[in-house]
Amino acid sequence: MYTRILLKLSGEQLQGQYDGGFDIERASWIADQLRPLVEQKKQIVIMVGGGNYARGAQLASEQIPRVTADNIGMLATLMNALALASVLNSKGVPARALSNIKADQVVDQFTHRRALSHLQKGRVVIVAGGIGRPYLTTDTAAVSLALEMDCEVVLKATKVDGVYDKDPEQFGDAVKLEHVSFDEALQNVDIKIMDKAAVGLAMEHHTPVIVFALLTDGNIGRVVAGDGAGTLIG
Ligand code: UDP
Numbered sequence: 001m002y003t004r005i006l007l008k009l010s011g012e013q014l015q016g017q018y019d020g021g022f023d024i025e026r027a028s029w030i031a032d033q034l035r036p037l038v039e040q041k042k043q044i045v046i047m048v049g050g051g052n053y054a055r056g057a058q059l060a061s062e063q064i065p066r067v068t069a070d071n072i073g074m075l076a077t078l079m080n081a082l083a084l085a086s087v088l089n090s091k092g093v094p095a096r097a098l099s100n101i102k103a104d105q106v107v108d109q110f111t112h113r114r115a116l117s118h119l120q121k122g123r124v125v126i127v128a129g130g131i132g133r134p135y136l137t138t139d140t141a142a143v144s145l146a147l148e149m150d151c152e153v154v155l156k157a158t159k160v161d162g163v164y165d166k167d168p169e170q171f172g173d174a175v176k177l178e179h180v181s182f183d184e185a186l187q188n189v190d191i192k193i194m195d196k197a198a199v200g201l202a203m204e205h206h207t208p209v210i211v212f213a214l215l216t217d218g219n220i221g222r223v224v225a226g227d228g229a230g231t232l233i234g
Contacts (some may be wrong), residue, residue, distance in 0.1 A: 004151045005043070005045070006142055006151040008156045009047070009049065009084070021053070022080060027083065028087055045145060048084060048126060049137075054076040081097040081127065095125070096108070099127070143205075155223055158193060162211050162231030163180050179234075183203075209232075216229075
C-alpha cells in the first residue's frame, strides 16, 4: 500500500542483544526483513538514532554543555548509519549512508537530490546526523526527513507492538490501541512512544505514523502493506 516509507530505527534497536554499541546480527536480520520490500520496489529511507552510543539529554551536564552533548549524540548516529549501510550491502540489499553532519572523509553529505537519486536506483537511503541541529531527537528528525523526502508514512520501530492505553511492561491488563488520533498522541502524557515535537510536526503535515514491533518476523512488510499491524497515529 505504501511505496515510499520512512523507517525510524533507534539505537536501542541497533544494539540488539547488547547493552550498547552495534549488533551485526540484528542488522543482518533487519537486512533480511528489508530485502523483499526492496525487491518489490518499495523506496526506503531510514533515519537512525544514536542512543546506543550517546544521547544528548543524558550527557548534558555542568561539564558538557547541551549543544556539545547533542553534537556527540548526532555523531553517534553516524556510526550506526555507516555500520548499517555496510551490513545491508554485504547482505545484498543496496544501501547508502548520507549524513546531515558534514564528515566528508567518512560519509557523503545528505542532500535531497542525492537521496532521491539513490532511491530511484533502488537503494535504501540511511540518514545520519538527525537534521544536524541540537535540541532535537531523531524522532523529530525522522518526521522532518519524511516530509522532505515525500514519504507517505513514518514507521517507528519499537520493542512493543504499538501504543497501549497504559505501560504494557507494568500493567498486564494494558490494551493495545489500533488507532490513536494526533490530538490524543499529543495530549496524553502517558503516550511516550514518540516525542511530542515529532507528533506535532506529523500532525501539522498530516503524515501518518505507525508504531510497530520490529522483531516480529515479517512485520515491516505487513506494516508497509498497510495490513493494520501496529498502531496508527493519525
Ligand atoms: N540529536 C540532535 N539533533 C537531531 C537528532 C539527534 O541533537 O536532529 C542528538 C540528540 O542529542 C539525541 C542524539 O542525537 O539524543 C541521538 O539521537 P536519539 O536520542 O534520537 O537516538 P535514539 O533514541 O533514537 O537511539
